[in-house]
Amino acid sequence: MSEFFSPSWAESVREALSAGPSEQARAGKLQEYWDFFELLKSMYPASWALGCRDLASYLFVQWGGGTVSDCRIIGPDEPLKATYVLGMDYRDWKALHEGYDAQRTVMYRKIVLEEGDLLEFFKTIYFFVESLAVIGSVPAVYPETLRSIAPAR
Numbered sequence: 001m002s003e004f005f006s007p008s009w010a011e012s013v014r015e016a017l018s019a020g021p022s023e024q025a026r027a028g029k030l031q032e033y034w035d036f037f038e039l040l041k042s043m044y045p046a047s048w049a050l051g052c053r054d055l056a057s058y059l060f061v062q063w064g065g066g067t068v069s070d071c072r073i074i075g076p077d078e079p080l081k082a083t084y085v086l087g088m089d090y091r092d093w094k095a096l097h098e099g100y101d102a103q104r105t106v107m108y109r110k111i112v113l114e115e116g117d118l119l120e121f122f123k124t125i126y127f128f129v130e131s132l133a134v135i136g137s138v139p140a141v142y143p144e145t146l147r148s149i150a151p152a153r
Helices: 007-019 023-027 031-043 090-097 102-107 118-123 125-137
Strands: 047-052 057-064 067-074 084-088 111-115
Touching: 007 057, 007 067, 007 125, 031 125, 047 125, 084 090, 090 102, 090 125, 102 125, 118 125
Parallel strands: 047 084
Antiparallel strands: 047 057, 057 067, 084 111
């Protein structure tokens, strides 16, 4: 199992996002919902920089052609060139991994859009929420303390 916000974890996220939500997740919603999700996925052109504020790092996800064309960790010294930049605290990332609902993560502002067009972002919010749920389901080791994974300052 990879360490949270490591390159190997980002590669696992890429694979999981390309595969999409699990059958178990799909069983809980109407087929029309998933048809719309797949339509959005097939033409989604944007990129996300999903930050962990406590680490000052981001998971960069670039979409194109119905799949993830790039997925990697961006460190604190690298420029953020993403359509949407979002931030979340380490404890909320860990809660998402432990099963906290992705929709509530967005609704209760545990993850916040920091850069990007708010209206355009929310036009595809269901696609983002389902993708965030997939990211949260990727196995990872979440250390109790951040010292072991926090970048040197």
